[in-house]
Amino acid sequence: MPHDLPKAYDPAAIEDKWAEYWVRENLFAQPTPTESSSAGVPNDRPSSLGRSKPAEGDQGAGTAFTILLPPPNVTGRLHMGHMLNQTEMDILSRWHRMLGEKTLWLPGTDHAGIATQMMVERQLTAEGTSRQALGRTAFEARVWQWRDQYGKAILDQMKRLGASVDWNREYFTMDSGLSIAVREAFTRLYAQGLIYRGAYVVNWCPSCQTAVSDLEVVHEETLGKLWEIRYPVVGESNESSGAPNDRSSSLGWLTVATTRPETLLGDVAVAIHPEDERYLHLHGKKLLLPLLNREIPIVLDTWVSRDFGTGAVKITPAHDPNDFALGQRHNLPSINVMDDRAHINQNGGPYAGLDRYVARKRVLEDLEALGLLGAIHDHKLSVGRCDRSKDVIEPRLSTQWFIKIQPLADRAIQAVKEGHIRFTPDNYKKTYLNWMENIHDWCISRQLWWGHRIPAWHCAACHKITVPQPGQAADPATCDFCHSAEITQETDVLDTWFSSGLLPVSVFGWPFADGKPSADFSAFYPTGLLVTGFDILFFWVARMIMMGCWFAADVPMPDGSKRELQDSVPFKEVYIHALVRDANREKMSKTKGNVIDPIEIVKKYGTDAVRFTLASMASPGTDIAFNEARTEGYRAFANKIWNAARFIFMNVDRAAEAGIKVDPKSLGKMPAASDDAPLEDRSVVAELHRSSTAVNEALSNYRFDEAAALIYQFFWGTFCDWYLEIVKRRLDFSDTSDKAEVGPALTTLLQVFEASLRLLSPFMPFITEEIWHKIHDGDSLAASIALTDYPAGLPIYEMGEPEVNERTIFDFLDTEHIRRLVTEIRAQRKAKGVPEKERAPVQLWTSSPPDWKFIEDNEKVIKFLSNTSELLLYKTDVGKRPGARENLGWALDVEYAVTIDIPAERDRLTKEIAKLEKALVSANRQLGNEAFLAKAPAAIVEGLKKQESENRQLLVKAKAALAALPPE
């Protein structure tokens, strides 16, 4: 037996094999194009239809389709979000590849600075040691070990999911090449005056002990307190007010309101609004800072909100960005009162060494004791937490490196506004622009050990900073300013997104020493598409756009001309997908314990079924509530295909024994049915064309859900449920049968099946690969179904163009007619209780001559499908015939001894009458409306009229049928 498929579909038995095969055979490698073929390859939006496939082995032809994998962090395992992301990219990559495009999907992993360092530190803690104990070098070595282990694990998982990436081009964000790009980007920006270093209030994470960017802070509404604290006015007698609850300031103090009493220790002023009438008398006065007894000024600033709290705000420039700004305006000093771990430092006097919350408690107690604590209000406030450690962020004055972002942002805004980058769904364009137009300078330094160390050297002699020139490979040996050799490299590393933001240029070899772009860069930049989640729209997408537009602009085009903005962008299209949630729409999180491990679910149902689930549910803009019930259904779908294959192979083998063979050369193309082929063949071929066209259309709009539904419907609903059942009639190998029909039937069957597999293969690569190889039985032209042509429907099979496809339209109508007739007979049989196996005669009435011919032409098929022994055609209208099923133009009755269930039939007819009457009322209301007739398009009016008249006929018939039923 050439086609030996096991009886049951078992994904585990086939998937590992093919996953390994694809990698081993290097099937999806896209080599660097040669000079002649690469120049000026357009990378426009691919047109899915009407393209010509490049000749075998000609890698240069065809448009390029490049897609960059958002590199997973090397922190652990892949999650469902990764699987969704990769499934979508894989579907698109496989689709484009099968369309004959030069397809490159680039895989890699991200070093993920903070995240990875945290994981390794956690490991060290468990071992009873720490990074400090190890020292920087040993720690870095330790993280590299981690990276080797987990980075590999992640890529192995990707392989298992069938990702059709080019494994030869795998990158890691700390590879030497990518590190050179990072250094070049930094030094160029520095030389351009776009990187500066300075002391500012930044988001400090006391757990990670590093600064983080605004984006890494998650704001959370929390119920807190607003404390009122009295600051005595210098030179006024405070004894005059004995009442501790007197909140007015007139009696020797000014009451401020704060949510963070412990920062009082760093206060340098109290600010009031200059026009606040309550405090006019305090202008020019000073206050005595409680607890520390420091004299601080009262400053006037319109930034103060008079309505908030008491209208007097304590100013702590070192621990609040707004206070810092105000401090700058008023030339106030900044007093940092906390250390790296958010403990009070020596500036906090008696509170030194206390944790910030312990200090808060103590400060409040002491104020209370002094009678300086006023009212306490409940207060809702937004607390910033570190995205990674979840610790409360401490705004803290520290010296950091920043990118002056405006010039880069301007270009990134222009690129999107001018349409060089398109977002899908398009509302993300607005989100992107809104963020970009309100952007703040980017804090790029991190006080970590894991990452790209900032290429800047501090001079011990003159304290100036030396940054290498762009293009300078060697580290500086002496200070640029005083030439001292006592220089040491900055210990901070760069934000992880600095290197990932450069990926679209760095993976293709940027920077270019000779100024000429590499062949890869010329061929694949800009990439075609980015597929990613909205959660990293600002972190990554926006940064890539800024950096791509900035750095690629200096790279000449392949022909040497200047690169314009439209060719500087890192990608032409961005497809943003949603979050994968659990079945209850809850966000998956480790703490909730509702995380679904893709590999576990894949083991349970097979990769194909999980991929299909994700694709089906990936409608743009909405989150995916991952539902195993759906996956179960798609495993059943895979099983259905598997068994269809078994059925077909069984018949192919039987035919071969009977000396009938199918020419394998007829496979691999879009099937066509000749005019004299049976209706079912013409019809299924036409439906395949129609579905293929629709699938291509859906994919070009990133409508994975629509594409999946179309294929599912065609494969199961059209091909298996109808065509396969009809064609069984012709696959008769009994001795008495005429076998002339077997060959053509088998040919169409195989052609349509094989094309359907190709249509499905981007979605379910494993099962389609397995069956496709079995079909060809070792004699296929390609090494994989993934390297064949994607089915493209001929436009003549689309509905609505009668001049070119009148025949097809009639075929569709006839097929539909057969289905309705067969369904009616089956329903009638069921109503009468005819046993499934028993054949029964059917009487059919119609006075329409075209229907007579239709019945005669299709009698065999109708009888076969409905288990009818004899079809008796009466060329008249049906008279009174209780229980007959009446339809437009025809009526039928199954002859069977048992009478129908009268109450059930009455019920059915009553419901039908109600439905028809309702439709008629609605139709008549519209048709009786002058305005409708005058304004609605003719086609709508005509359609409604036709339907109204049909419904009227059906209503008369239904009423007659009801009346004809014998009384109970």
Next chain:
RNA sequence: GGGCGGUUAGCUCAGUUGGUUAGAGCGCCUGCCUUACAAGCAGGAUGUCGGGGGUUCGAGUCCCUCACUGCCCA
């Protein structure tokens, strides 16, 4: 505080520029182990499209408003 989305069958979701009787899968009911498949086949039931108002000949679809809900930014 600013912005964006969602609310359609028991559940999870589709529903393209307004247009004829609102769909799918799962689940449910009934009958079938019909020689590819019980992970299946056949037949069937199920919706005041969140509430209210408006525009229109016509609204699930457009506008206003309310309610609930999710997210982003500050």
